[in-house]
Amino acid sequence: MELSRRICLVRLWLLLLSFLLGFSAGSAIHWTEQEGKEIWDYVTVRKDAHMFWWLYYATNPCKNFSELPLVMWLQGGPGGSSTGFGNFEEIGPLDTQLNPRNTTWLQWASLLFVDNPVGTGFSYVNTTDAYAKDLNTVASDMMVLLKSFFDCHEEFQTVPFYIFSESYGGKMAAGISLELYKAIQEGTIKCNFSGVALGDSWISLGHSVLSWGPYLYSMSLLDNQGLAEVSDIAEQVLNAVNKGFYKEATQLWAKAEMIIEKNTDGVNFYNILTKSTPESAMESSLEFIWSPLESGWPQTRRAPPTSASGALGLKVRLCQRHVRHLQGDALSQLMNGPIKKKLKIIPEDISWGAQSSYVFISMEGDFMKPAIDIVDKLLAAGVNVTVYNGQLDLIVDTMGQESWLQKLKWPQLSKFNQLKWKALYTDPKSSETSAFVKTYENLAFYWILKAGHMVPSDQGEMALKMMRMVTEQE
Structure with missing residues (x-):
């Protein structure tokens, strides 16, 4: 043995x-x-809309890839690249220095990274009319890609297929999963869809914003006055969401972040134990390319400064905070240098991440729309749904996730609530708790300790263990 x-x-x-x-x-x-260990390609999902994917076959030395699941990873933002950040910063075989990652998920699953929505990463559009503006379009585009993928790679049609996601990728994963379930029922896509995992996911940001104040206050990052200010703007956000004023809610969300930043001396929304990058540094290193495709938008290599007035200034500020951190200088240089050279099929005039700011702003009207009803439909259909969250995340904090979970109409929710959670350990010889988990029928919730928004990046061993549990390998 x-x-x-x-x-x-x-x-x-x-x-x-x-x-x-x-x-x-x-x-x-x-x-x-x-x-055949790696393959990649483009799929034209609509006129002028081209989506890039990259597949790694599982490398478990004791099992063939056909004996292991296929995991598709979806990044957040929207505008964050799976083939870049998810691959080289979180779960792929190599890190940004091209060193082997000990906690790569490739040991236990084949990995499919997709740059979505179109315009993200190496995916691109030929005209601004082709950017996705809502979740329906995002899901529809992915159906075209998945049909093409499974039709061309029949060896994966019977392999258990899971969708794992992070942040806004969680909202996209929920919508995509529901459409995939329907497509399988209709016989238009052949695959063995086995479940979806929503990581620190953007299912209902209204609930998250409402919990920001109490969470920060409990962690001694707000005083009474700061709590009152944050709670006031949070109520305004929730009121706009409840009325269906989603663009207004997006602008109020941006103001809420500014109020928190001011009162907490710049707490990092992705890990409350650290501080955000100073705005001056963010501006000086910002590499977003504002394409001249759209008249009326900036056509320089740099985005407008965060002090820009009006709605555009708020959008830019949000874009900087929620997409820029997924496109660090080292990662951008890697993707536009050695990786682009390796892949060979990337058009010469396409730079990795160059259209991401457009992806983010084009989805403005969709940001604050809750997707709780989609999760309910997935549970009702019998789809396995996993929710996992990092303890130190703020932007999608665990309190907010637990709050929207209680809004589910799933008939088994009361039985789920009655269960006690189970402690998990990454080291069987250690008494240090790594996470807690609760599972009932086709719903599971993982509380990941000492992790921020990017769980696999912060707690790689626990993330790998969770993936193996979700895919029934542990």
């Missing part, structure tokens, strides 16, 4: 080494492509 384990470990490191060498020599890159 011990010999078998050692052989598996040696094979695993050899496989990881082959990935690493694939970036250092052209012949090695072709070798991995010929071996």
Whole structure:
């Protein structure tokens, strides 16, 4: 048994080494492509709208990829790149320095990274009319891509297929999952859809905003006066959402963030134990490219400063905070340098992340629309739904997630609530708790300790363990 384990470990490191060498020599890159360990392509999902995907076949040394699940990862933003951030910063085989990642999910699943909505990452549009403006379009586009993928790669049609997501990717994952379920029932897409995982997800930001004040106050990051200010603007946000004034709610959301930033001395919305990057540094390093496709929008390489007045200034500020952190300088240089050269199919005039600001702003009217009803429909259809959240996240804090969960009309919710959670440990020899979990029928909730918004980045071992539990491998 011990010999078998050692052989598996040696094979695993050899496989990881082959990935690493694939970036250092052209012949090695072709070798991995010929071996079928990685494939990638574009799918034209609509006229002038082209979506990029990148697949890694599972590298478990003891099992064939067909014995393991296929996981599709969806990033947030909207405008965050799965093939970039999710791949190199969170769960892919290599990090941004092209070093092997010990906690890569590739050990236990094939990984499909998709740059969505169109315009994200290496995905691109030829005209601004092609940007998605709502969740329905996002889901519809993904149906075109998934149909193309499973039709062309029949070896994955019977493999358990899971969608994992993060942040706004969670809202997109919910909408995509419901449309995928329908497509499978109608027979238009052939795949073994087995569940969706919503990580720190944007299901109902109204509930999150309402909980920001109490959460920060309980963590000694707001005083009484600050709590009152945050609570007041939060009520305005929720009122606008309840009335269906979603664009107004988006602007109020931006103001709420500014009030919190002022009262907390710049708390980081993605991990409350750290501070946000100073605005001056953000502005100086900002690399968003405001495309000249749209008349009336800035046509310089830099976005307007955060002090810009009016609705556009608020949008830019939101865009900087919620997309910029997914496009760090090191990652941008990697994606537009060695990775673009490796992939070979990226059009010469397309830069990774260059259209992301448009993706974000085009979805403005969709930001604050709750998607609780979609989760209800998934549960009613029998789809396995997992919700997981980082303890230190603010933008989509756990209190807010628990709050919208209680709004579900799922008949089994009361029984779910009656259950006691179970402690989880990444190290069986340690008494340190890594997470808690509660599961009833087709709903599961994971409380991930010591993690912020990006759970796999902050707590890689626990994220890997969770993925294995969700995909029934542990």
